[in-house]
Amino acid sequence: TSxxxxxxxxxxxxxxIKEDNTAIARGILAAFLTQNNSNLKSFLSKFTKEExxxxxxxxxxxxxxxxxxxxxxxxxxxxxxxxxxxxxTHQMFCQEVLKLLPGQMAVMSNGR
Numbered sequence: 001t002s003x004x005x006x007x008x009x010x011x012x013x014x015x016x017i018k019e020d021n022t023a024i025a026r027g028i029l030a031a032f033l034t035q036n037n038s039n040l041k042s043f044l045s046k047f048t049k050e051e052x053x054x055x056x057x058x059x060x061x062x063x064x065x066x067x068x069x070x071x072x073x074x075x076x077x078x079x080x081x082x083x084x085x086x087x088x089t090h091q092m093f094c095q096e097v098l099k100l101l102p103g104q105m106a107v108m109s110n111g112r
Contacts, residue, residue, distance in 0.1 A: 008032075011087045012094035014103025022087055023056045024048070027065070029086065030079040035070055042067045 009032065011025045024047070031043050046052070047065050056062070062079055066072050094100045098108075 010094055011090040012100055012103060012105070013087065013091060017084045017087050017091065019084055022084055023062065024053055025087055026079055026082045026084075027062055030075055030082055031070075033082075034074045034078050039067065039070045043070060 009028055011022075011029075013022075013025070015021060027047055028044065031040050031047070035043060043066070046067055052065060055064070063072070063076060066075065091102075094104075094106075095102065098106065100106055
């Protein structure tokens with residue numbers, strides 16, 4: 001509820017990282033990197049539903065999930081060029097620095 005709060009996402013998958021099983025993670029990262037806060041919040045509310053994961057797995061294009069007001073071109077360009085290396089880096093940080101097990105979730109506050 002505060003405009004002074006920052007949110008970030010680190011991915012710590014438990015399975016082998018491939019393009020076809022990282023669509024949600026790459027979509028979230030692309031949105032964080034390209035959208036303003038209002039559009040980001042709207043997109044994440046729509047995008048992080050179970051039906052979205054099923055639909056993407058069935059072959060639906062990510063453009064179907066964009067919300068009005070988003071910078072569609074910038075988002076799609078970032079999504080299409082965002083490789084899996086960033087997710088592998090997240091995974092390595094989570095496991096080597098934060099000492100999380102693969103797939104384990106955590107909340108960090110104030111960088112701790």
